[in-house]
Amino acid sequence: MIQNIVLGQIKRDPRSVAMANAYGTIADGYFAVGYNPAMLAYQQDKPFMLQLFGIDMGIGGNFISLQNLNSLSGDTIYAAGENPKNPHDDSKDRLFRQFDDAGGLAFRQDFHLPMPIINYSSGNMAFTSNLVWMSNLVFPIGILELLFYGNGRRPNMDMTFNVEVFGVNELGFTFAVPYDRFALGATVKYLQGLFYFGVDPDSSRANLVTSDYHLYGSGKYLFRFG
Incomplete structure (x- = not known):
């Protein structure tokens, strides 16, 4: 779900959600980080903006x-x-x-928790910090085979699932420089890995075999922690 590959450290406010992220030219203060950092160059009278608390959640699928x-x-x-x-x-x-x-039915979820009081902007500069939790869960294709066709046409079903969960602390410093007819903005970011949990897809297998008279299955999973 969250397109942070290109738009890093997005801080969504109610206006960006209501406008379906058509927000690049009206982002204000630290909300400009991730949308259009150059907007920090146009802050009137160098206002100070501080985020005391916030939660950002997202979910998506394939x-x-x-x-x-x-x-x-x-x-x-x-x-x-x-x-x-x-x-x-x-x-x-x-x-x-x-x-x-697509390899099965997949769901992606993310949870962003801005660090209290550490997210602020002043004039053409901003400092942001987030605790980020992200996960990806892929349901086995065998479950979909069972739902779509039953076990008559698919007696041997692949029941291998895949899951990945990781946490990151991201720190960012954003600045913008105004010129006569345009402005330039950039963010320097530091990512600190906190934890990781996942299934090794190359070493994990599971299957379910059904017939008119019996039902059996087997599986093995290799989990990775960090």
Whole structure:
């Protein structure tokens, strides 16, 4: 979920959420960090802005969206040959291939906790600090096979899941320089790793085998800590 690869240390305020992040030219104070640092050069009378407390959360995935939910809401999806009115309808197969190509159904979550009192801006400079917790969870493709097709067509299902969780403390110093017709801004950031937990995908395997008379499975996982 959070596009911090390009936009580092974003500090969303209610205006940015309401404007769907169309916020680059009106960001003010330390909220300009991550959106448009050059806006710090246009602070009137060099105001001082201090953040006492704040929480920022986000969640995203590789499939769930309003467009996809609306396209499936109230509709019935079929595998090839299941729809008596249209034998060529393979909407279920196409949907499953999307998950299969993506390696399963994935969810990403992030939690940003600004350090109290340490986030502030003054004039054309700003200092920001955040505790960041991020995770990525990928559900096994075998669970989706079981939901889509049952165990009749998929007797051997891959039940390997993947999860990664890490925490980072990020410190940033932002400054902006005004010119006659434009301004330049930049952020220097330091990332301090706090912890990491994850499944090693190359060394972890799990499967579930079903038939009319038996059900069994096996698995092994290698967890990494840091």
